[in-house]
Amino acid sequence: MTALSSSLAAFSVRSILRSPSLSPLSTHASVAASGVVFSSRRHYAAKTAAASDDGRTPVSDFYRARTRGAGIGLVGLPNVGKSSLFNALCGRQLAEASNYPFCTIKPNTAKVSVVDHRLIRLSALAGSSKTVSAQVTFVDIAGLVRGASEGEGMGNEFLSNIRETSAIVHVVRCFENAQIQHVDGSVNSARDLDTIDSELRLADLQTLDAFIEKAEARLKRTTDPTEIKLGLSAADRFRDLLHSNLQRLAAVQALRLTADEWQQLRLLNLLTIKPQLIVCNVGENELRTAEAENPHVRAVRAVQQEQGGQEPVVLCASLEADLVDVEDPEERQELMSEYGIAESGLEAIAGRCRQLLGLHSFYTVGDSESETKMWTIPAGFTAAQAAGTIHSDFETKFIHANCVSIDEILSSGVIPAKDKWRREGRNYVCQDGDCFRFQVRK
Numbered sequence: 001m002t003a004l005s006s007s008l009a010a011f012s013v014r015s016i017l018r019s020p021s022l023s024p025l026s027t028h029a030s031v032a033a034s035g036v037v038f039s040s041r042r043h044y045a046a047k048t049a050a051a052s053d054d055g056r057t058p059v060s061d062f063y064r065a066r067t068r069g070a071g072i073g074l075v076g077l078p079n080v081g082k083s084s085l086f087n088a089l090c091g092r093q094l095a096e097a098s099n100y101p102f103c104t105i106k107p108n109t110a111k112v113s114v115v116d117h118r119l120i121r122l123s124a125l126a127g128s129s130k131t132v133s134a135q136v137t138f139v140d141i142a143g144l145v146r147g148a149s150e151g152e153g154m155g156n157e158f159l160s161n162i163r164e165t166s167a168i169v170h171v172v173r174c175f176e177n178a179q180i181q182h183v184d185g186s187v188n189s190a191r192d193l194d195t196i197d198s199e200l201r202l203a204d205l206q207t208l209d210a211f212i213e214k215a216e217a218r219l220k221r222t223t224d225p226t227e228i229k230l231g232l233s234a235a236d237r238f239r240d241l242l243h244s245n246l247q248r249l250a251a252v253q254a255l256r257l258t259a260d261e262w263q264q265l266r267l268l269n270l271l272t273i274k275p276q277l278i279v280c281n282v283g284e285n286e287l288r289t290a291e292a293e294n295p296h297v298r299a300v301r302a303v304q305q306e307q308g309g310q311e312p313v314v315l316c317a318s319l320e321a322d323l324v325d326v327e328d329p330e331e332r333q334e335l336m337s338e339y340g341i342a343e344s345g346l347e348a349i350a351g352r353c354r355q356l357l358g359l360h361s362f363y364t365v366g367d368s369e370s371e372t373k374m375w376t377i378p379a380g381f382t383a384a385q386a387a388g389t390i391h392s393d394f395e396t397k398f399i400h401a402n403c404v405s406i407d408e409i410l411s412s413g414v415i416p417a418k419d420k421w422r423r424e425g426r427n428y429v430c431q432d433g434d435c436f437r438f439q440v441r442k
Contacts (some may be wrong), residue, residue: 056256059238062266063253063273064358064378071109071137072353073165077192078143078183080173081281081317086110086140088320089346107161108140114350116374118406118433122363123372126415130371134361136350139165143183146195159203159271167275167353170196171317174296175283189280189296190303200271201242207268208239231264238265242272251308275356278304278312279349284319288340310356313348320345360432362386363406365415377430384426387438397441398426406433 074082090110113133123131141161162168172189173182184191215232219225234257241252252272257265280297282290290297291314300312319339326332336344343351354361358379366372377386383403388395402421409415421437 055258057259057262058253059255059257059262059265059273060253060275061358062257062259062262063275071139071165072167072169072349073107073139073141073162074169074171075141075162075196076143076171077173077195079180080143080171080192082143082171083108083140084321085171085279085281085315085317085345086138088317088324089138089349091324107142109137111135111137112346112350114374115344115347116361118410119363119372119374121410122365122406122435125409125413126365126372127368128366128370128372129368130366132371132373134374134376136353141165144196144199146184146199159199162200162271162274163269165274167277167356168271169277169279169349169353171279171281172296172300172312174280174290174294174300174314175286175316177283187296188299190299193278193300193303204270204272205239205242207270208235208242211235211268212239227260227264230258230261234261234265235268238270275353277310277349277352277356280312280314281317282314284316284339287314287316287319290314310352313345313352315341315345315348317345360430362430362433363435364390365435365437379432381430382426383424383428383430383436383438386430386434386436387440390438394438394440399439399441400425401428401439402437403428404435405431406435409435 074086076082086108090112113135116133119131119133139161142158144158170193172192173187174189176187184195212232212235215228215235219228219232222228238252238255241255278300280290280294280300282294282297286294297312297314304310304312316339319341323332323335323344326335336342354376359376360379360381362375362377364371364373364375375386375389377389381389383401384395384398387398387401401424402418403424404416404421418437
């Protein structure tokens with residue numbers, strides 16, 4: 001019996017929600033920088049998610065269509081390497097990493113510039129005075145334990161921190177080390193995955209139960225029950241899926257809703273809707289062979305395949321943290337090659353999270369007196385909406401956009417003359433890697 005099914009046996013779905021505080025995340029550590037935080041600066045929402053012929057859309061598509069800059073939450077059991085990975089991603093020691101549970105209590109938050117090799121080459125070709133990359137916000141959230149949905153280990157507070165993030169990076173311990181205690185006494189990656197997923201599901205069941213209870217009460221008092229009935233219908237279906245698909249998170253995220261039903265549910269900020277990436281934290285000496293030989297990594301991959309989830313990222317958090325301290329780029333690359341590391345943990349996690357959130361990049365090209373910059377937008381944004389991420393007035397005053405693909409520029413090795421850029425109108429759907437020069441009214 002899984003942790004979730006065991007918990008459900010003792011859990012009354014009709015229990016009243018002990019609502020956690022949904023206050024903004026505390027920023028105990030912050031790296032200030034300008035630019036985009038894995039979303040457009042003005043937080044525009046995509047106009048719509050693509051609907052099928054029946055007018056319904058998978059809930060995951062609705063979620064991705066919402067542009068949110070709250071950041072990527074690192075979650076997991078205590079002592080799995082979350083804080084070490086957080087420090088490696090941030091490039092500095094911001095979070096305490098110690099061998100005891102709950103060494104992190106308040107969430108640590110940092111904005112990190114994302115390495116984009118195309119941007120670096122583009123800026124060099126343009127001779128720009130400055131290169132500005134996009135940013136991602138990472139949030140190190142304290143370790144969850146079994147029973148967190150009912151307040152165990154300050155669980156309500158920690159779960160409320162997860163609600164404020166855009167996506168979840170679930171760090172799973174896949175290394176053996178007798179010197180580092182495991183909260184459950186032994187390393188078992190499949191069990192640990194189930195523990196965290198169970199708590200997220202149980203928390204959502206409580207949220208849905210409270211919503212349904214309040215909606216039913218409102219239904220008795222209202223003279224126009226249309227919106228309330230839409231919300232009740234969507235909440236009932238979502239709750240039923242959480243019960244019936246105990247081992248398939250992908251099935252929950254594939255629930256199809258109408259736009260009106262989604263509007264009723266979206267403010268609940270359900271945890272199981274959030275895109276989730278699994279990171280297997282292995283030992284330093286296992287990196288080259290972990291994919292094939294580490295039994296904990298194999299167990300995680302088997303669970304993900306069974307559930308229809310994403311392929312996990314495999315890394316060593318302690319080694320990633322050590323690489324940050326190597327200042328010489330050639331020495332760092334040599335060390336990465338020695339361990340068979342093709343890309344840094346930051347590049348791997350940031351890239352995968354961009355895919356999960358359905359994000360694209362576009363570029364504005366500067367000269368010797370200006371900057372070349374990378375901007376992040378939701379897939380499906382029009383040229384006018386992309387212009388609006390630079391300045392809100394640009395969307396309304398948009399005339400046209402001169403456009404060329406960054407791949408075309410890099411393959412030719414030269415920035416085309418202005419008259420060689422193609423002209424696109426306001427409804428042009430941006431493609432990942434577009435370079436723009438916007439024309440707007442004064």
